[in-house]
Amino acid sequence: MHLSYQVVLAQLMLGLNIGAFYAILSLGLAVIFGLLNIINFAHGALYMLGAFVALLGYNELGPLLGMPDFHMNYWTALLVAPLVVGFLGVLIEKTMLRRLYKVDHLYGLLLTFGLALILQGVFTNYFNVSGISYNGKPEILRGAVNLKFMMFPTYRLWSIAISLAVCFATWFVIERTKLGSYLRAGTENPSLVQAFGINVPLMITLTYGFGVGMAAFAGVVAAPIYSVSPIMGSELIITVFAVVVIGGMGSIMGSICTGLSLGMLEGLTKVIYPPAANTVIFFMMILVLLVKPEGLFGKEQ
16 A cells, blocks of 8 residues: 555644644543552543533633623633633542542542543533534634645644643653652652651642643643534543553653654554554553553553
């Protein structure tokens, strides 16, 4: 099968766009698991919730405030949605997850899976499962950019850039700053760190809020590209979990690199053998688990 280099590069760019979403979502999962030891199955539902905050803020906030012409713009949604969902995450951590840190991972998985079903059910009841278009994309991000080998949508290029910026900023904070060292130390030996006057419970709560806030941020970035629907998170979360497993549970850099790589692999598979595009990531997961069960970037327990 002959493929021109333009077709290959075009698919790699589209795959990189998909991979950017995989990276930012799997990074949030990795942060929560690596620092809190919780398998957060509600991540997809909170990603969906972030997209709905942007959608409802644009469509419904004005009429609700008695100002029909008012819309919460895209840039505001990028700040508001992570804060709203992050606050919800803080409430979830303080009221429920805090009781599960010292028990088997299965309990946290079941709890967060139940929360995901509740959120999805509530939004399905009001919005059905059909997708709703988000029309708040800024004018500056409309149109396309000439990359020589293809005309690439400006917004998709922006979504790649902002996702990568957030991912690597998060990696830098956790791995290269004093705050990150406090976070890692607080999860490994909380009593010792608390003896130095650091409020470890608060730090853990804010970490969970930050992790789910990243999911909401990804939801806002995704809203202008994909239809906003109550099932948008459930369709993505299994794939994102596969990315986290391949990269190594709890590995920050593993989630970023694996998410980007597997997104491009999926994009390339769509032109080489389209029927395998939806399963190639799971095939790679099986291979990695057979050869290196702890993941490509994970550490043996």
